[in-house]
Amino acid sequence: MSFSIAELFSQHFENKFDLHEQHLNNQMVRVLRTIGYDKNYKKALGQYLYDEENNEYLDCLSGFGVFAVGRNHPAIISALQETLTLELPNLVQMDVSLLSGLLAEKILATTPDKTKKMFFSNSGTEAVEAAIKFARYTTKREQIVHCEHSFHGLTLGALSLNGEEIFKQGFGPLLPNCNAIPFNNLEALEKSLSNKDVAAFIVEPIQGKGVNVPDDNYLPEVERLCKKYGTLFVADEIQTGLGRTGKFWAIDHWNVNPDMILMAKALSGGFIPVGAVAMTQKIMDTVFNRMDRAVVHGSTFSKNNMAMAAGLATLQVIEDEKLVENCAKIGEDITSSINAKSSQYEFLKEARGRGLMIAVEFQSPKSLSLKAAWAMLEAANKGLFCQMVTIPLFKEHRVLTQVAGHGMNVVKLLPPLNLTQKDRDWIVNSFDKAIADTHQIPGSIWDLGKNLASHAIKNKNK
Numbered sequence: 222m223s224f225s226i227a228e229l230f231s232q233h234f235e236n237k238f239d240l241h242e243q244h245l246n247n248q249m250v251r252v253l254r255t256i257g258y259d260k261n262y263k264k265a266l267g268q269y270l271y272d273e274e275n276n277e278y279l280d281c282l283s284g285f286g287v288f289a290v291g292r293n294h295p296a297i298i299s300a301l302q303e304t305l306t307l308e309l310p311n312l313v314q315m316d317v318s319l320l321s322g323l324l325a326e327k328i329l330a331t332t333p334d335k336t337k338k339m340f341f342s343n344s345g346t347e348a349v350e351a352a353i354k355f356a357r358y359t360t361k362r363e364q365i366v367h368c369e370h371s372f373h374g375l376t377l378g379a380l381s382l383n384g385e386e387i388f389k390q391g392f393g394p395l396l397p398n399c400n401a402i403p404f405n406n407l408e409a410l411e412k413s414l415s416n417k418d419v420a421a422f423i424v425e426p427i428q429g430k431g432v433n434v435p436d437d438n439y440l441p442e443v444e445r446l447c448k449k450y451g452t453l454f455v456a457d458e459i460q461t462g463l464g465r466t467g468k469f470w471a472i473d474h475w476n477v478n479p480d481m482i483l484m485a486k487a488l489s490g491g492f493i494p495v496g497a498v499a500m501t502q503k504i505m506d507t508v509f510n511r512m513d514r515a516v517v518h519g520s521t522f523s524k525n526n527m528a529m530a531a532g533l534a535t536l537q538v539i540e541d542e543k544l545v546e547n548c549a550k551i552g553e554d555i556t557s558s559i560n561a562k563s564s565q566y567e568f569l570k571e572a573r574g575r576g577l578m579i580a581v582e583f584q585s586p587k588s589l590s591l592k593a594a595w596a597m598l599e600a601a602n603k604g605l606f607c608q609m610v611t612i613p614l615f616k617e618h619r620v621l622t623q624v625a626g627h628g629m630n631v632v633k634l635l636p637p638l639n640l641t642q643k644d645r646d647w648i649v650n651s652f653d654k655a656i657a658d659t660h661q662i663p664g665s666i667w668d669l670g671k672n673l674a675s676h677a678i679k680n681k682n683k
Contacts, residue, residue, distance in 0.1 A: 345485030346374025356421035432580030467549030467576030
């Protein structure tokens with residue numbers, strides 16, 4: 222009897238939500254059904270998803286940034302198919318792999334000169350775990366400093382650096398000696414480093430939760446202060462890297478040179494999970510300083526041929542299709558076009574970001590009727606207004622977005638980097654119509670708002 226994924230997919234296509242309710246996280250199914258995101262997608266190409274009726278959706282999440290080159294890119298599929306048929310030695314362990322050497326060389330050609338060495342992992346959170354260990358061993362210090370509202374992953378060490386309490390509740394005790402300071406606050410940073418006991422300051426160049434962009438002098442001063450106090454400067458580019466912000470690395474906007482750069486997500490091409498740490502020669506030579514220490518940190522599946530092939534093909538696609546340049550142009554156009562509407566809509570505060578890492582933030586209006594409606598939603602659950610934007614964006618305009626974080630009135634866009642002018646118009650026009658509808662009281666959108674508020678209040682009372 223032959224085994225067929227296509228046959229399994231066809232036979233069980235209608236059962237995916239039932240299977241998840243029975244065997245996986247049923248709360249996620251409840252969330253999707255509550256907000257109307259429970260679609261059965263049958264196909265995905267580039268920046269588009271297609272449901273069983275062949276309706277086309279514009280994916281502005283890209284798997285939380287994984288599909289930077291789009292879904293099911295033919296060049297990456299071809300590279301993976303070729304890798305599978307070559308019968309290459311893989312994960313020999315008592316050996317070194319050619320493809321990982323080639324991928325390391327190609328990545329390091331894009332990073333600042335200070336970073337000379339690579340370490341590969343299976344994911345972004347593993348890259349963070351490696352950075353914590355490498356920083357502590359290199360500096361012989363224990364303290365790790367991160368920022369409020371940061372997100373660095375959900376394994377125990379990375380979770381200890383998470384700036385959102387909801388992710389940490391009930392999972393303690395977490396890693397000791399991990400301290401949070403406000404983002405974009407140099408005074409707080411210098412105070413935290415001044416005792417010269419901090420191993421590393423780990424920071425997202427642009428924060429993912431809320432898409433918070435720092436002042437122009439922030440990261441250059443971070444670099445200076447870390448050097449002054451002997452702290453390693455670690456840039457978490459897991460979401461911002463590989464072109465996402467309109468530069469290959471977000472740090473390139475400020476011309477800074479971290480001691481470590483963390484990456485993952487887009488490097489996978491959307492197929493085989495891969496993470497990595499680019500670091501200075503000193504860090505590598507300190508951690509792996511003797512032959513008997515050659516295996517003090519690693520991972521069984523890191524550097525596997527499929528992951529390395531996916532990374533190599535992804536970098537080639539980004540280069541060949543000029544996706545970084547396209548991202549900068551289209552992203553700036555989307556942001557400025559939405560901002561042009563701010564005088565027209567009281568709820569709209571601003572659009573911000575870099576490249577195709579975009580936040581659309583909403584605010585309390587001045588008109589009495591709108592202000593009362595806003596207050597009703599905020600009282601039920603802070604940030605609920607954004608669901609009144611994301612739900613119609615999806616259900617009526619077929620644009621998939623998300624709220625940028627817990628308790629935030631911010632909608633986040635993280636689409637593939639290959640958006641076209643048609644996609645740009647689709648996004649801008651959809652936001653225009655969805656935001657316009659929120660200003661109509663009474664209206665069907667506020668019926669949705671009342672239902673959302675009712676659900677939120679019931680959940681609070683449980």
